[in-house]
Amino acid sequence: MATRTMPAPNRAASLELIKNFSLEMTGKDIPALIEAKDGIPPGTRINVTFLGNEDLEMRVAAAKAARDLGFIPVPHVSARRLKSKGDLEEFLGRLQEVGAAEHLFVVGGDPAEPEGPYRDSLALVNTGLLQQYGVREVGIGGYPEGHPDIRKEDLWRALEDKSAALAAQGLKASIITQFAFDTAPVAAWIDEVRARGIQAPIRVGTPGPAGVKRLLGFARRFGVGANAMIVKKYGFSLTNLMGDAGPDRFVNDLAAVLADHAPRQDHHLPAQVGLHFYTFGGLLATANWVRHFTEEG
Numbered sequence: 001m002a003t004r005t006m007p008a009p010n011r012a013a014s015l016e017l018i019k020n021f022s023l024e025m026t027g028k029d030i031p032a033l034i035e036a037k038d039g040i041p042p043g044t045r046i047n048v049t050f051l052g053n054e055d056l057e058m059r060v061a062a063a064k065a066a067r068d069l070g071f072i073p074v075p076h077v078s079a080r081r082l083k084s085k086g087d088l089e090e091f092l093g094r095l096q097e098v099g100a101a102e103h104l105f106v107v108g109g110d111p112a113e114p115e116g117p118y119r120d121s122l123a124l125v126n127t128g129l130l131q132q133y134g135v136r137e138v139g140i141g142g143y144p145e146g147h148p149d150i151r152k153e154d155l156w157r158a159l160e161d162k163s164a165a166l167a168a169q170g171l172k173a174s175i176i177t178q179f180a181f182d183t184a185p186v187a188a189w190i191d192e193v194r195a196r197g198i199q200a201p202i203r204v205g206t207p208g209p210a211g212v213k214r215l216l217g218f219a220r221r222f223g224v225g226a227n228a229m230i231v232k233k234y235g236f237s238l239t240n241l242m243g244d245a246g247p248d249r250f251v252n253d254l255a256a257v258l259a260d261h262a263p264r265q266d267h268h269l270p271a272q273v274g275l276h277f278y279t280f281g282g283l284l285a286t287a288n289w290v291r292h293f294t295e296e297g
């Protein structure tokens, strides 16, 4: 595959891309969020993961903390990890009580077999329960490089079905993608989403600055492309595995590529593409990285 030459960084495009960024935290990251709060713009969306090693109390407490600290919580709901309809209603009810139900991210969930009645995120949308608990906007997953356990055509059908189901229920949709190191598949995937008539805002998953070993570990776990050429293009070599790799090159390259692709920019449209930072245990480091990139570039 011909290695594409990097377009020259386009500072204005990079600043446009990174504004209104969102961050991700796990149920264990409340202390980290408190430590990082002064460096995160008020009203920033903070996604709260729904992992196997968290419980209801941790997830609600994390969403409440994000709300109380002046941010917009976006709790994840993992369809396959829900034990029953009651489980879903309890979680939504608790989120509504703490003012954290307005924005949700629904996802299939990693279990190979559902632990309850919901086998995919569309099933959650189709319960018709979301708006009953005050949900107004629903995030759904996107996979520029595919998913190790799911066929490409199933991912595209799911994206189209969820978009249609959300529109039918008067719920706003947004797409958050799996993280990537290579911008080419991301730009191509965005073009295909738009070509399929899906206009929802897209937040491109971006790895926050984290140890290279940790990043490669998550990439392997989640089926994200990380071969030698890609990681070199991303800006870290396979030799200095101990270094911290910040997403400077990924952000600048993606912004420049999107600026080249952009159809005639109609500035009345809301920003259609933004960034979602996976913090991987480094919430403070990620918040600091975003602030420095935005201030100094």
Ligand SMILES: NC(=O)C1=CN([C@@H]2O[C@H](COP(=O)(O)OP(=O)(O)OC[C@H]3O[C@@H](n4cnc5c(N)ncnc54)[C@H](O)[C@@H]3O)[C@@H](O)[C@H]2O)C=CC1
Binding pocket: 079, 106, 107, 108, 109, 110, 111, 112, 119, 120, 121, 122, 140, 141, 142, 147, 149, 150, 154, 155, 158, 159, 176, 177, 178
């Ligand atoms: N993007 C993110 O931040 C996250 C992504 N995920 C992963 O993405 C997967 C897909 O989630 P969605 O995009 O919501 O897809 P989805 O729930 O809309 O499902 C798309 C299609 O893939 C199947 N599917 C879903 N999860 C599966 C699994 N774990 N194994 C095999 N087939 C599965 C579904 O039956 C459906 O046919 C999740 O299952 C999980 O592995 C999980 C958590 C966060």
Ligand SMILES: Nc1nc(=O)c2c([nH]1)NC[C@@H]1CN(c3ccc(C(=O)N[C@@H](CCC(=O)O)C(=O)O)cc3)CN21
Binding pocket: 024, 026, 049, 051, 053, 110, 178, 179, 221, 222, 278, 279, 280, 281, 282
């Ligand atoms: N297929 C798939 N499954 C996922 O669960 C998933 C994705 N993709 N895409 C990215 C997001 C981000 N995910 C995560 C997972 C763990 C941490 C994390 O920070 N974990 C802590 C403790 C270790 C742990 O709980 O696993 C850490 O310090 O790394 C963050 C984001 C889960 N997500």
